[in-house]
Amino acid sequence: MSDTSQASIWNCTYTLIKHFRSRIKASGLKLQFCTNETQATREKFVEKLQRLGFDIAVNEVTAPAPAVCRILKERNMRPYLLVHDDVIPEFADIDKTSPNCVVVGDAADNFSYKNLNEAFQVLMGLKNPVLISLGKGRYYKETDGLKLDVGVYMKALEYACDIQAEVVGKPAKMFFQSALREMGVEPHQQLLLAKIDSKEAMWYSD
Amino acid sequence: MSDTSQASIWNCTYTLIKHFRSRIKASGLKLQFCTNETQATREKFVEKLQRLGFDIAVNEVTAPAPAVCRILKERNMRPYLLVHDDVIPEFADIDKTSPNCVVVGDAADNFSYKNLNEAFQVLMGLKNPVLISLGKGRYYKETDGLKLDVGVYMKALEYACDIQAEVVGKPAKMFFQSALREMGVEPHQQLLLAKIDSKEAMWYSD
Numbered sequence: 534m535s536d537t538s539q540a541s542i543w544n545c546t547y548t549l550i551k552h553f554r555s556r557i558k559a560s561g562l563k564l565q566f567c568t569n570e571t572q573a574t575r576e577k578f579v580e581k582l583q584r585l586g587f588d589i590a591v592n593e594v595t596a597p598a599p600a601v602c603r604i605l606k607e608r609n610m611r612p613y614l615l616v617h618d619d620v621i622p623e624f625a626d627i628d629k630t631s632p633n634c635v636v637v638g639d640a641a642d643n644f645s646y647k648n649l650n651e652a653f654q655v656l657m658g659l660k661n662p663v664l665i666s667l668g669k670g671r672y673y674k675e676t677d678g679l680k681l682d683v684g685v686y687m688k689a690l691e692y693a694c695d696i697q698a699e700v701v702g703k704p705a706k707m708f709f710q711s712a713l714r715e716m717g718v719e720p721h722q723q724l725l726l727a728k729i730d731s732k733e734a735m736w737y738s739d
Numbered sequence: 740m741s742d743t744s745q746a747s748i749w750n751c752t753y754t755l756i757k758h759f760r761s762r763i764k765a766s767g768l769k770l771q772f773c774t775n776e777t778q779a780t781r782e783k784f785v786e787k788l789q790r791l792g793f794d795i796a797v798n799e800v801t802a803p804a805p806a807v808c809r810i811l812k813e814r815n816m817r818p819y820l821l822v823h824d825d826v827i828p829e830f831a832d833i834d835k836t837s838p839n840c841v842v843v844g845d846a847a848d849n850f851s852y853k854n855l856n857e858a859f860q861v862l863m864g865l866k867n868p869v870l871i872s873l874g875k876g877r878y879y880k881e882t883d884g885l886k887l888d889v890g891v892y893m894k895a896l897e898y899a900c901d902i903q904a905e906v907v908g909k910p911a912k913m914f915f916q917s918a919l920r921e922m923g924v925e926p927h928q929q930l931l932l933a934k935i936d937s938k939e940a941m942w943y944s945d
Contacts, residue, residue, distance in 0.1 A: 640852075641852055642851075642852050642853070643852075644851075644852040644855070645848075645850075645851055645852065646846075646847055646848050646849075646850040646851065646887070647848070649850070649887060650885075650886060650887050653878070653885065653887055653891075654884055654885055657878075657885055671898060671899050671901070672859070672863075672899055678860055679856075679859065679860055679863055680856060681852070681855060681856050681859055681895075681899055684898065685859075685895045685896075685898055685899045686895065688894050688895055688897075688898040689887075689891045689892065689894055689895040690891075691894075692877060692890065692891055692894040693877050693878055693887055693891045694877075695877070
């Protein structure tokens with residue numbers, strides 16, 4: 534993708550979000566942005582968006598890591614983390630001793646054989662192995678080419694342990710429910726679920 | 740597993756193989772051993788068995804790497820190798836320039852994010868991506884615990900590229916056919932396929 538088309542997509546996304554955001558705010562409806570970003574804390578992610586010109590605050594964003602932290606607390610689960618170094622601060626107040634589940638995110642270079650094997654050994658040591666995946670994407674594009682995403686390693690661990698992961702990230706229902714809880718909104722009060730990404734800009738109702 | 744039970748299993752396997760081997764040889768039938776070992780050349784593997792007391796020669800063993808080399812030559816394929824360093828000599832006379840397929844073996848520590856990503860990028864760059872996997876095992880046991888096997892990374896690449904791998908290793912038919920070709924035996928002339936491993940000793944007909 535050339536710089537020009539990348540720039541025009543950014544401009545288009547920026548304009549769309551600004552337009553819809555101001556109309557939704559004016560109507561008095563609540564608005565929350567959902568991202569599958571798991572290579573940075575929510576704070577760092579929002580800082581990046583602000584640098585790009587988006588008028589957005591941390592509490593307007595739902596991301597997989599904070600969502601999974603709520604779930605871990607609700608279910609008294611202590612994770613083995615197979616995640617990117619930059620997202621580890623999101624799990625600061627989570628008990629990680631004697632893990633009784635594995636949380637896998639887009640760990641990039643942390644997806645070593647040693648680390649994947651450790652996660653696998655934790656799962657195999659559990660009576661009821663629980664694998665929580667921060668998304669199920671196959672790959673994404675960076676400036677130096679295509680990169681394997683979290684879903685690939687989720688599938689690897691699913692096959693190794695003959696289990697099915699719980700996905701917390703778009704488009705999993707559990708993730709959107711978490712966003713609604715953050716907004717203090719019941720599922721039946723939800724009006725619209727919108728998707729805007731770099732390849733498409735579309736609206737759909739859940 | 741204690742040393743005692745490990746030793747008794749070795750003794751049992753050793754006795755069984757010696758018994759059947761001598762009876763088959765005496766009858767004039769041909770015999771070939773098939774292994775899924777992909778962390779060593781056939782020579783190194785046979786040396787190890789000889790050290791353990793097995794009376795066995797290199798040409799009596801069919802292993803995935805030599806089998807896949809025959810297939811690569813037959814199909815004019817040039818592999819990107821995601822394999823263990825110790826098995827690379829098996830591919831010495833294979834053209835590996837401008838890869839038009841990926842061969843994945845039990846690469847252990849070579850299963851880094853960087854290497855898996857390179858294999859993925861090769862596959863995504865092909866019009867008809869071909870992934871050949873030297874087995875599809877989930878895991879195996881070593882003295883320091885369970886280890887992820889090649890099948891796990893095969894599944895990862897299958898999911899990433901939305902393709903299905905060709906498996907060359909037990910129990911894939913293509914692998915046994917390769918062993919028969921090594922013996923100069925037609926499939927209809929095959930008498931018996933036997934399986935002896937550390938957990939079970941059973942006979943089955945194909």
